[in-house]
Amino acid sequence: MEQCPRCQGAVEELSLGDVSTVTCPHCGFADVPVEHQPDGEDPESWRDAFNRFYKE
Numbered sequence: 001m002e003q004c005p006r007c008q009g010a011v012e013e014l015s016l017g018d019v020s021t022v023t024c025p026h027c028g029f030a031d032v033p034v035e036h037q038p039d040g041e042d043p044e045s046w047r048d049a050f051n052r053f054y055k056e
Contacts, residue, residue, distance in 0.1 A: 004029050 002011050002022060009026035023030045044052075 003009070004011050004024035004027060006029045007024060007027040009024050011022040011024050011029070011031075013020055013022050015021075021031050
């Protein structure tokens with residue numbers, strides 16, 4: 001069985017259809033790639049949102 005890269009505990013394999021990944025029930029590690037930077041434009045401020053709302 002494979003070991004967790006974070007805590008060296010035993011990992012479990014999860015699969016859905018043709019896709020599978022491993023997860024560690026001990027520390028919560030999941031071998032799922034994530035992007036930590038948001039995509040798209042900067043969020044609209046509350047002031048800009050209210051101004052846009054009251055203009056229309």
